[in-house]
Amino acid sequence: MNVSEIFETMDYGPAPEAAGEALAWLVDGGDKFGLFIDGDFTKPGKTFPSRNPATGETLALLTQAREKDIDLAVAAARKAQPKWARLSGHARAKYIYALARLVQKHARLFAVLESLDNGKPIRESRDIDIPLVARHFYYHAGMAQLAEAEMPNTEPLGVCGQIIPWNFPLLMLSWKIAPALAMGNTVVLKPAEYTSLTALLFAQICQEAGLPKGVVNIVTGDGAVGEMIVNHPDINKIAFTGSTAVGRRIRQATAGSGKSLTLELGGKSPYIVFDDADIDSAVEGLVDAIWFNQGQVCCAGSRLLVQEGIAERFYAKLKARMDGMRIGDPLDKCIDVGALVDPVQLKTITDLVDKHGGDGEVYQPATPLPENGCFYPPTLITGLQTSSVLMQEEIFGPVLVATTFRTPAEAVELANNTRYGLAATLWSENVNLALDVAPKLVAGVVWVNATNLFDAAAGFGGNRESGFGREGGWEGLQAYTKRKITTKPLKQIAPQPGSEKTEVDGLDRTAKLFVGGKQARPDGGYSAPVWSRRGDLLGHAPISNRKDVRNAVEAARGAKGWANMSGHQRAQILYYIGENLSARADEFADRIHDLTGGQRKTAVAEVETAISRLFTYAAWADKLDGAAKSVPIRGVALAMNEPVGVIGAFCPDDAPLLGLISVAAPAIAMGNRIVAVASQPFPLAATDFYQVLETSDLPGGVVNILTGDHNELAPHLAGHADVDALWLFSSSDLSAVIEHESAGNLKRTWVNNARTRDWMSPTSEGREFLAHATEVKTIWVPYGE
Numbered sequence: 061m062n063v064s065e066i067f068e069t070m071d072y073g074p075a076p077e078a079a080g081e082a083l084a085w086l087v088d089g090g091d092k093f094g095l096f097i098d099g100d101f102t103k104p105g106k107t108f109p110s111r112n113p114a115t116g117e118t119l120a121l122l123t124q125a126r127e128k129d130i131d132l133a134v135a136a137a138r139k140a141q142p143k144w145a146r147l148s149g150h151a152r153a154k155y156i157y158a159l160a161r162l163v164q165k166h167a168r169l170f171a172v173l174e175s176l177d178n179g180k181p182i183r184e185s186r187d188i189d190i191p192l193v194a195r196h197f198y199y200h201a202g203m204a205q206l207a208e209a210e211m212p213n214t215e216p217l218g219v220c221g222q223i224i225p226w227n228f229p230l231l232m233l234s235w236k237i238a239p240a241l242a243m244g245n246t247v248v249l250k251p252a253e254y255t256s257l258t259a260l261l262f263a264q265i266c267q268e269a270g271l272p273k274g275v276v277n278i279v280t281g282d283g284a285v286g287e288m289i290v291n292h293p294d295i296n297k298i299a300f301t302g303s304t305a306v307g308r309r310i311r312q313a314t315a316g317s318g319k320s321l322t323l324e325l326g327g328k329s330p331y332i333v334f335d336d337a338d339i340d341s342a343v344e345g346l347v348d349a350i351w352f353n354q355g356q357v358c359c360a361g362s363r364l365l366v367q368e369g370i371a372e373r374f375y376a377k378l379k380a381r382m383d384g385m386r387i388g389d390p391l392d393k394c395i396d397v398g399a400l401v402d403p404v405q406l407k408t409i410t411d412l413v414d415k416h417g418g419d420g421e422v423y424q425p426a427t428p429l430p431e432n433g434c435f436y437p438p439t440l441i442t443g444l445q446t447s448s449v450l451m452q453e454e455i456f457g458p459v460l461v462a463t464t465f466r467t468p469a470e471a472v473e474l475a476n477n478t479r480y481g482l483a484a485t486l487w488s489e490n491v492n493l494a495l496d497v498a499p500k501l502v503a504g505v506v507w508v509n510a511t512n513l514f515d516a517a518a519g520f521g522g523n524r525e526s527g528f529g530r531e532g533g534w535e536g537l538q539a540y541t542k543r544k545i546t547t548k549p550l551k552q553i554a555p556q557p558g559s560e561k562t563e564v565d566g567l568d569r570t571a572k573l574f575v576g577g578k579q580a581r582p583d584g585g586y587s588a589p590v591w592s593r594r595g596d597l598l599g600h601a602p603i604s605n606r607k608d609v610r611n612a613v614e615a616a617r618g619a620k621g622w623a624n625m626s627g628h629q630r631a632q633i634l635y636y637i638g639e640n641l642s643a644r645a646d647e648f649a650d651r652i653h654d655l656t657g658g659q660r661k662t663a664v665a666e667v668e669t670a671i672s673r674l675f676t677y678a679a680w681a682d683k684l685d686g687a688a689k690s691v692p693i694r695g696v697a698l699a700m701n702e703p704v705g706v707i708g709a710f711c712p713d714d715a716p717l718l719g720l721i722s723v724a725a726p727a728i729a730m731g732n733r734i735v736a737v738a739s740q741p742f743p744l745a746a747t748d749f750y751q752v753l754e755t756s757d758l759p760g761g762v763v764n765i766l767t768g769d770h771n772e773l774a775p776h777l778a779g780h781a782d783v784d785a786l787w788l789f790s791s792s793d794l795s796a797v798i799e800h801e802s803a804g805n806l807k808r809t810w811v812n813n814a815r816t817r818d819w820m821s822p823t824s825e826g827r828e829f830l831a832h833a834t835e836v837k838t839i840w841v842p843y844g845e
């Protein structure tokens with residue numbers, strides 16, 4: 061037998077990882093663990109088992125937290141937070157650095173314990189998860205060090221409730237805890253019911269690092285514990301990673317509470333292979349994309365889109381690769397696919413494939429499965445319709461569904477044909493094609509000729525029903541900080557009272573809505589009188605209804621070409637709007653003076669500030685730069701600022717012109733389209749302003765202006781599925797309504813929480829508004845031979 065023949069017949073032998081140290085740690089803990097509150101472990105209470113999914117054996121008994129335990133944990137975090145925030149950034153950095161070092165010192169113990177508890181192959185725990193955990197703490201130690209100098213006008217949110225899933229137990233913990241601590245927050249974290257052991261080991265290293273008591277608190281238990289955290293009145297922020305269904309319930313539960321919220325939810329991520337791709341590399345990348353962690357990955361490349369000309373060859377190579385995959389004991393270093401996390405998850409996946417797999421052709425390799433444990437074979441299903449349940453629903457297991465495409469445009473259309481928007485992968489040797497397609501994909505992260513690349517410096521997060529907010533990088537810190545800004549309690553502003561005088565001086569001017577670049581009568585046919593302080597009838601403002609909302613959103617959705625214009629082009633139009641407003645400055649000052657009844661010099665100042673604000677955002681239109689993140693690969697991770705899409709906004713009541721411009725200008729400067737509901741008591745400044753827009757070369761549908769009752773319109777605009785974000789600056793207290801109704805498609809919201817701001821102040825313009833007007837997309841581009 062020659063060398064070639066020997067090579068072809070070689071097979072992998074077992075390479076088991078010793079579990080003795082991890083099991084000894086469990087024994088040292090008495091195989092029974094309490095909660096970690098205020099720097100110490102409590103005595104175990106009512107317990108539930110944590111099992112090894114590969115064998116079904118019980119590893120330890122964990123405490124089911126009760127409501128009083130959550131109260132104690134939150135109280136401890138609340139007590140510790142002011143002192144922790146007052147520490148210098150350097151002092152916090154030293155603690156976070158110590159956590160990073162201790163993770164490295166205990167790296168093998170963490171890795172083995174993770175694989176025992178979760179079922180993932182030890183190679184993944186050891187070589188991917190744990191090094192990334194250490195990286196996150198190192199990176200955020202640096203962020204703590206720099207924050208005082210680089211983020212001088214921000215402050216911590218306070219106490220953060222964090223709820224993490226079972227697929228990456230320790231990694232998700234690091235993603236949540238590291239930035240929170242770096243910015244001066246304290247934490248109450250709930251690990252997943254199935255996989256809490258590495259979180260409890262982390263609690264132990266918090267003690268070893270000398271972390272002040274109460275800064276990190278870890279409570280275990282089922283979903284009821286998560287609900288207690290979400291609903292606790294003394295928590296300032298909720299960070300959740302998990303299913304879209306639960307994320308939607310959390311959005312509704314926190315509506316109107318004033319809690320900050322970030323959601324990292326499900327996905328159905330496309331894996332696009334063009335006909336010029338390196339097929340062997342793409343196949344190997346696909347193995348990582350869908351069978352990494354048994355497919356239990358929110359950003360798994362679970363939808364394969366392969367160009368028609370190479371589909372047959374690609375499928376053949378993929379099936380051959382599947383035939384060679386090894387399934388078995390997660391502690392065997394030769395294993396490719398480990399165990400699913402729990403019998404419940406195994407049943408869910410099995411039922412989905414059994415019920416809907418027949419819609420296509422199911423291929424599973426003949427690789428034998430272990431007799432015991434939660435194992436499911438790698439699965440490929442081809443020939444599905446795009447509307448098939450398996451093409452649309454997240455399976456969260458080692459199941460890949462596939463279809464073909466002919467052109468790049470069709471690939472983009474298929475890729476975006478989902479309610480999710482978390483991640484995407486594309487393979488092509490043509491860098492021009494790759495960088496043309498990547499920005500067109502609705503996804504928070506895009507990998508080019510690679511997959512599942514993560515780093516603390518590169519933001520990660522989704523769009524649509526994949527959630528909102530970013531984790532990692534400078535953008536991730538926004539989720540754990542707030543601007544230092546003075547606000548006042550909200551007071552609803554009433555219109556000027558009417559009088560018996562009903563005459564209008566001069567020829568009647570009919571105010572209309574502004575939809576799709578044209579003046580439009582309200583669908584309902586109703587208008588309301590608008591009076592001056594002196595009791596003069598200034599005119600009538602149309603009363604919008606839900607059909608007017610629908611028409612305005614359709615017009616905004618149809619103006620998507622605005623986002624494709626260059627920043628320079630958008631800037632020219634914003635300057636032109638400012639120029640045309642300046643030509644009518646006296647007229648607008650008179651109108652504001654008549655509407656509000658304030659001093660005329662105040663009205664003049666409002667118009668001047670509005671013109672200046674248009675110039676500010678014209679300046680920003682081509683200057684909000686992205687970044688090339690410093691990630692530890694040969695390549696770059698490009699953080700690109702993209703428009704959110706269609707933004708609905710309820711404008712401030714107290715500044716009828718400046719408020720409208722302060723809201724609309726940053727939105728359109730960044731390439732968004734907006735449906736703006738004008739000041740309710742003083743709407744005629746907005747209906748005058750659309751005359752300026754009509755003469756300023758603004759494409760139809762980019763700005764749409766409605767007038768009417770904010771309370772009436774709020775649920776319709778917030779609940780509209782084609783609105784991507786909703787801003788609330790009205791003097792009507794509608795924060796709860798806006799946040800609750802937005803849960804339908806999990807749109808981003810920015811509400812005032814019954815606080816008002818000074819619209820004449822410089823704090824009412826700039827980066828805060830630009831951040832809300834953009835999404836950060838991270839595009840990973842490895843390079844080199």
